[in-house]
Amino acid sequence: MADSPAIGCARPTGGLVGQPNKPEEQQAAPPIKEEQKMIQVGKPAPDFAAPAYHKGEFTSFKLSDHLGKWIVLCFYPGDFTFV
Amino acid sequence: MSVDSVFVHKMWDDHELSKMVSGGVPFPMLSDGGGKVGEAYGVYDPDAGVENRGRFIIDPDGIVQGYEVLTPPVGRHVAETIRQIQAFQLVRASKGTEATPSGWKPGKLTLKPGPDLVGKVWEVWKVSMESE
Numbered sequence: 279m280a281d282s283p284a285i286g287c288a289r290p291t292g293g294l295v296g297q298p299n300k301p302e303e304q305q306a307a308p309p310i311k312e313e314q315k316m317i318q319v320g321k322p323a324p325d326f327a328a329p330a331y332h333k334g335e336f337t338s339f340k341l342s343d344h345l346g347k348w349i350v351l352c353f354y355p356g357d358f359t360f361v
Numbered sequence: 362m363s364v365d366s367v368f369v370h371k372m373w374d375d376h377e378l379s380k381m382v383s384g385g386v387p388f389p390m391l392s393d394g395g396g397k398v399g400e401a402y403g404v405y406d407p408d409a410g411v412e413n414r415g416r417f418i419i420d421p422d423g424i425v426q427g428y429e430v431l432t433p434p435v436g437r438h439v440a441e442t443i444r445q446i447q448a449f450q451l452v453r454a455s456k457g458t459e460a461t462p463s464g465w466k467p468g469k470l471t472l473k474p475g476p477d478l479v480g481k482v483w484e485v486w487k488v489s490m491e492s493e
Contacts, residue, residue, distance in 0.1 A: 329366075349419040352437075361433065
């Protein structure tokens with residue numbers, strides 16, 4: 279395939295099935311995002327609730343339910359991704 | 362936490378991670394489909410649709426004490442994360458009266474910042490202690 283996207287980079291072509299694709303330049307500019315605020319050390323962490331898998335059970339995890347303990351929150355690109 | 366579903370987390374734990382760690386992953390594996398939490402923490406890459414290798418240390422009051430963010434190909438060093446938590450715990454227990462110099466490990470010299478220590482760190486801390 280001449281135009282195979284990199285893994286993790288699926289994207290719409292900007293056209294509909296059966297119609298010629300519009301060149302990407304002609305697509306509407308993406309809406310300008312609010313300036314992203316980076317985390318600051320010494321400041322409160324953003325709270326969240328997320329679905330979780332823990333010891334054989336599907337459960338949920340809310341950060342603010344765990345105040346009083348030290349927490350390490352780790353993000354990673356994806357399950358089965360080697361590193 | 363990753364953008365994978367809890368169903369994929371289960372498959373990964375069952376089929377691979379439990380072969381590395383007896384009994385499988387001992388802590389919750391969180392799902393962030395859409396990357397909204399990753400976005401709030403500044404680690405979500407919308408072009409790739411995945412989250413970078415961010416690691417945040419959050420204290421018992423919910424305050425972020427430290428973080429590290431790596432691009433996907435390089436793994437972290439868990440022992441360094443544990444060392445940092447031990448250092449933050451010592452500082453917290455001392456109510457901020459002690460600080461841990463570069464390379465500090467549990468049991469090693471701490472510093473007590475104050476007027477008497479200004480300009481005198483060289484007398485108590487040597488560069489060689491960084492790697493001892």
